[in-house]
Amino acid sequence: MRRFRYLILLLVVLLSLVSGARNVILFIGDGMGPNQVSIANYVYYKNTGENLIFFDFPFLSFVDTNNASNQVTDSAAAATSFAIGLRTNNGIVGLDQREKVQENVSEKAKSLGKSVGIVTDTSITDATPAAFVAHTNSRRNSDVISAAFLDLQPDVFMGMGLSSFTLSGRSQKGWDNRDLIKELQDLSYQVVYDRSSMEQSTSPKLAGFFNNISYAFTQRGPFRTQPNLKEMTKKSLEILSQNENGFFLMVEAAVIDGSGHNNDVVGTIYDVWALEEAVKEALLFREKHPETLIIVTADHETGGMTLDPNTFPLLLERLSEVTRITPQIESMLGSSPTLQWARYVFEDSGIEVKEADLQTIVKATSGRAALVGKAITKYVGGAKYSTTGHSSQRVQLFAVGKGADRIPKELKNYEFGKLLAQFVTEE
Ligand SMILES: [Zn+2]
The missing domain is CATH 3.40.720.10 (Alkaline Phosphatase, subunit A)
Structure with missing residues (x-):
């Protein structure tokens, strides 16, 4: 019995040496x-x-x-x-x-x-x-x-x-x-x-x-x-x-x-x-x-993110042109940007945004970050989202x-x- 116990101990030591x-x-x-x-x-x-x-x-x-x-x-x-x-x-x-x-x-x-x-x-x-x-x-x-x-x-x-x-x-x-x-x-x-x-x-x-x-x-x-x-x-x-x-x-x-x-x-x-x-x-x-x-x-x-393979060619072409991501753009926009300023910020960041989307972004009193992020993703493609929260994936x-x-x-x-x-x- 004692020998058996020693054997177990030896095994544990050996196991920890190889698997630790x-x-x-x-x-x-x-x-x-x-x-x-x-x-x-x-x-x-x-x-x-x-x-x-x-x-x-x-x-x-x-x-x-x-x-x-x-x-x-x-x-x-x-x-x-x-x-x-x-x-x-x-x-x-x-x-x-x-x-x-x-x-x-x-x-x-x-x-x-x-x-x-x-x-x-x-x-x-x-x-x-x-x-x-x-x-x-x-x-x-x-x-x-x-x-x-x-x-x-x-x-x-x-x-x-x-x-x-x-x-x-x-x-x-x-x-x-x-x-x-x-x-x-x-x-x-x-x-x-x-x-x-x-x-x-x-x-x-x-x-x-x-x-x-x-x-x-x-x-x-x-x-x-x-x-x-x-x-x-x-x-x-x-x-x-x-x-x-x-x-x-x-x-x-x-x-x-x-x-x-x-x-x-x-x-x-x-x-x-x-x-x-x-x-x-x-x-x-x-x-x-x-x-x-x-x-x-x-x-x-x-984000409940799914891929959008149809727009992958767009993503490959445009991703490298984008020089800023949402928090940087948001901080450049400030709290009450004009339409003209917003247009400049996006252009300078390598992102084209439709006039209507730009208006929504400028007018937003809350949740502007997600509007900016969505505009970026709309331009480069590649993905779709189902939530601005977490998912259970x-x-x-x-x-x-x-x-x-x-x-x-x-x-x-x-x-x-x-x-x-x-x-x-x-x-
Ligand atoms: Zn989170």
């Missing part, structure tokens, strides 16, 4: 359903003769995206199911459906002496990154969520949303008089605000607050001061790989979701490509660190590396969360 994943890199395309991947891959393939690199990952699974009350999920409930391995209700971050605190995967990694990184191209206090850091009953509690970064102390975190961390920002919002930037520095963080300081940093603890990184993909060129998703991922891997115990890194491409809400196919394609570039960095890293698991998945689909999960073969072909989002915790906590 020491570094886990999780990419989340927010709102990235199968059609979002498909259209971005289609144009990419036409341009380069190759598929998106993660499209050809050896392991493909499908994840169902319900929340605890079987509704269409939001990003808070979806990311929470990944982070704690339990479903919860919409709006909730890091708590179960009874609003009880549950240890998240980042905390589990930290307690084992592993490093943690959190990266996004939206606000760092947004629902997806928040679920991997904070525990609060509303995704809108940015005061609690920002402060939670100082409790968890991820070795690196980068995104937008500086004002939740500054003394002036917090006091103006009527939260408190804490200066989280000063507190971060007291905790030995280097805090950076632009691309070159980020790249030059040699600090083992790094916090990055940037502007407009979501647009960095469309702002190529030498004068770009803000990093993009690829550059943030590269820097994070440099920092995290210094820990011999391994790490967990979550990278979110959030503009896919925003573009889905705006029904803007161009924004979607660009951000899936931004994600692709970041994934390539992870693959380069894995060449030197084979004990790494890379997962690319989504929290839910946004299943999402894909692409995986490569140590442990990827253990991910079932079909799983629920919270089951993936449980598996993720296993991968991260294994030796």
Whole structure:
């Protein structure tokens, strides 16, 4: 009996040696359903003769995206199911459906002496990154969520949303008089605000607050001061790989979701490509660190997007002419644009809009973003949308590396969360 027990123990040890994943890199395309991947891959393939690199990952699974009350999920409930391995209700971050605190995967990694990184191209206090850091009953509690970064102390975190961390920002919002930037520095963080300081940093603890990184993909060129998703991922891997115990890194491409809400196919394609570039960095890293698991998945689909193959030739012809996506155009339009100004903004962005649509956009007192996004998609073609909200479509999960073969072909989002915790906590 004792020998049998030793044999079992030996087997467990051997199994963990061959199947354990020491570094886990999780990419989340927010709102990235199968059609979002498909259209971005289609144009990419036409341009380069190759598929998106993660499209050809050896392991493909499908994840169902319900929340605890079987509704269409939001990003808070979806990311929470990944982070704690339990479903919860919409709006909730890091708590179960009874609003009880549950240890998240980042905390589990930290307690084992592993490093943690959190990266996004939206606000760092947004629902997806928040679920991997904070525990609060509303995704809108940015005061609690920002402060939670100082409790968890991820070795690196980068995104937008500086004002939740500054003394002036917090006091103006009527939260408190804490200066989280000063507190971060007291905790030995280097805090950076632009691309070159980020790249030059040699600090083992790094916090990055940037502007407009979501647009960095469309702002190529030498004068770009803000990093993009690829550059943030590269820097994070440099920092995290210094820990011999391994790490967990979550990278979110959030503009896919925003573009889905705006029904803007161009924004979607660009951000899936931004994600692709970041994934390539992870693959380069894995060449030197084979004990790494890379997962690319989504929290839910946004926009109820379907493809419109009849207009694909149009898309291929016109996509490269478009130089701005919805939020950029919206901010240029301002709150009460004239027809003439709106016509100029669209023309200057490489988009032709019919006079009647332009009038609707100018007159809109609310929901202008979706009107702008729809005008962009009408011009370039490629996709149709059924909602400006989320859908309940299943999402894909692409995986490569140590442990990827253990991910079932079909799983629920919270089951993936449980598996993720296993991968991260294994030796
Ligand atoms: Zn959304």
